[in-house]
Amino acid sequence: MLNVAVVRFPGSNCDGDALRAAEQVGANAYFVWHRDTGLDGADIVLLPGGFSYGDYLRAGAIARFSPIMQAVQRHAAAGGPVLGICNGFQILCEAHLLPGALLRNAGLTFVSKPVDVVVEQTATAFTSAYEPGARLRLPVAHGDGRYVAAPDTLRLLEAEGRVVLRYVPSSEGSPFQPNPNGSANHIAGIANGLGNVVGIMPHPERAADSMLGAGDGLGFFTSMDAKVPSP
């Protein structure tokens, strides 16, 4: 059985949701505390959403110094899968496991609503269950979701196919504004070069249950496997 560690920071608030979504696909999911130094044999690490350390200083800026992050770094360096959702994505950027940064939304307000995104890269540890180009409706809920990176970095991400999720442009008939936060290149999620570390702003764990009228996010969890598919 797959061991999935859900890291809890003080201020995490989607930790229980991520745990339930992982359990739903049959994983052995458990919490690890930010002060822990080991991952208890985890095959996969989830960094859940929330407001670690109250987002004080900058979203994710303090969490990256938590003791557990050294274990997460080692796990990622060894090719182990890591998914950061929302605040987890912010922490991955702050910890330099992913390039770029997430800044205050362009509209300056918190944005909570469903968005349409396209799965652009399926050769990652968390999107292999989707068809390339699959269109998903997932909720976003964040104040700091505007992805930015240096022009060279953006070019590299695009050239290497590391944009995992992209907000659907308005020209394609989505009823939503194309991009809820002003992200560069409409980026909603990216991967590292190996595809084992993925960070996304939308919340698939909130759309992993048909009872809630939304099952589009389930693929992130059914994709989970100890091995990373090769690109």
Add this chain to the structure above:
Amino acid sequence: MTSSAVAGATDASPFPGEREVTPELVREHNLNELEYGRIVEMLGRVPTLTELGIFSALWSEHCSYKHSKPVLRTFPTTGSRVVQGPGENAGVLRLPEGWAVAFKIESHNHPSAVEPYQGAATGVGGILRDVFTMGARPVAVLNSLRFGPLDLPRNRYLFAGVVRGVGDYGNCVGIPTLGGEVGFAPGYTGNPLVNAMCVGLLREADLIRAAAQGGGNILLCVGARTGRDGIHGASFASEELSEKSEARRPQVQVGDPFTEKLLLEASLELITSGMIVAIQDMGAAGLTSSSAEMAARGGVGVEIDTALVPTREEGMTPYEILLSESQERMLLVAEPERISEIQAVCARWELTATAIGRVTDDGIYRVRHQGVVVAAIPGQRLVDDCPIYHPAAREDDAARARRAAVPSRAPKVDLGDALELLLDTPAIASKRWVYEQYDSTVQASTVIGPGGDAGVLRVPGTGFGLAVTVDCNSRLVALDPYEGGKAAVAEAARNIACTGALPLGVTDCLNFGNPEKPEVFYQFREACRGIADACRAFDTPVTGGNVSFYNESPTGAIDPTPTIGMIGLLERVEHRVPSHFAAPGDEILILGETTGALGGSAYWTEIRDFVGGPVPGVDLEAERRLQRLLVAAAEQRLLRSAHDCAEGGLLVAIAEAAVGSAYAREPVGAAIDLEACSVGVALEGLLYGEDQARAVVSAAPESVEALVGLCRTQGVPVFRAGHVGAASGMLELKAGGRLFSWGSRTLRQTYFEAIPRRMQHPDVDRSAGE
């Protein structure tokens, strides 16, 4: 106990350097002669300044309910589902499978009037603590807001700041906002209303009450340090706002949702592990009210050493420490041998738990500071013996005259164009601008989010769900407090029932002006009579709530606003019914009777510039039949949609169902024929009257016969009004020999853009409060 023993037990001396108690000082503490006289008699001496502060807080309207208690006692508060009625931090109702729901609504009006961001944020923080101190995990928040018209810059500033404050706090703690209401009327310009409701789930076996027990048990202060913020917040909430209120800004507390989240997790862990005897939030009047109320509930005394309370700054006096309303603090009672375990749990959540006193057997509320007893008051009397007032009540002649009047001006626009104008009215228009700033999907249990009749969440691990709503049409209450009070409960219950859920119980937030004015107290008494009658008729007991008086400013008193928060049980989540039309070809039916009552309507207010007329009476039996019908029809899967018919009347309800949810790809059209509906009712009243006990529903063609049959057996009038049309089609209406038509896309645009268009104004400072 002999009287001399009492005298000895209540000896206390002034804290060195504190001011002498003079008549001026007594007045500054908002205590009148009767109240002060009772204090002197109770103590057998002049109080110390510290004691004066304690009495001032606990005998404030906010804490003592001294003007409202006799009226509140008339509410029905019992029932087979009631686990905890009024008097605790939150009410609790029994749910299936060993679950229970704790819920409560509270106001934070005055702080929000002077500091909208922090005022609103700390309002959310306080209500969350009220719920999780019962052992319940908060699973939903709702809010009911009122502002002056958005054409005034100050109102836009307050609206933007309050919404941001509510959002930032709830979002950070991770509690989804599942619903709410926002109203705009001139009476709120100087005094906005911010009412926040929290709903929490618990195993009934884990319920904990806030009663201190056991002589020798220890009082522990957990969470944030105590600072000089919010001193006399409870008294501030108990006076009218004035030009000087701006100077009260330093009395508004500052919220820290991050600490709140830690406090929430630590508290629930302490409660479910059985480590503590009792727990209470240090809310209004801080340490004073939490300790005194816990002692009084348990019939014990307490002794606190204020020098032990962790403070933010040096040199705080016992007076300041007792009355500080610094946020994110809890008071615990525990057996001495469990303290180290408790401290370990708190430390894991990065919190400190500090012993600051103990439970005593002598019934005295005693405070020491560095060895000096600075307060010693008979504890039960401190909490219970505040004078209770029975103010004069007399209806304002002007109110009576308004009710008897009719509009004198011609309509601003034609009957058909009035629909667009009403959909563009901020009070009716979509509140998407508001709820998109609130996380509504965290906790992954949201079944119906904001924007429908009521929010619906499922209870994880079970098949059932809860429906939650807050409602009040304050215009109706202003015109006719009794019928308006009934209408607030009826509308809440209709909203719950429209989702398919059975209304279970009520929490209320009673926002009124100065109760010492007979016309205000009349409104209060009559509105409460209406609420009580409706709650009895619907079998939805009142399990708690909050009274907010003195909502007055130099621009006058607010419209009386008794906000009703209601919980409903959806036995099976998959039976939920959405608000919006679902599929072309479905039949549209109008449930309930239309008499064309326009008194107090949005149509008369917005289109004929007239607020008045006799408000529609609420037939409680008809309401109850409608609720039962909606629940039964949902259980039998007969409904595709159901939407309450309220502000704006029938046509607005139909249009709202047609424009679709905020995230629908397109609106739908509809073809409606009302020629045979309520024959004899004038067209204005037919389209825009606000008769109660009505809903607009849609059903698949194959379900219509069964639905109509159900209406007959349940005694609910039903009219088959037409069909749902094509996506982005026209909304067409035949009535009164006329044919009206509107483009559904135009209606959708109007409805969803009304508030954003007004808030795009450059003076809206989006960074307010940071």
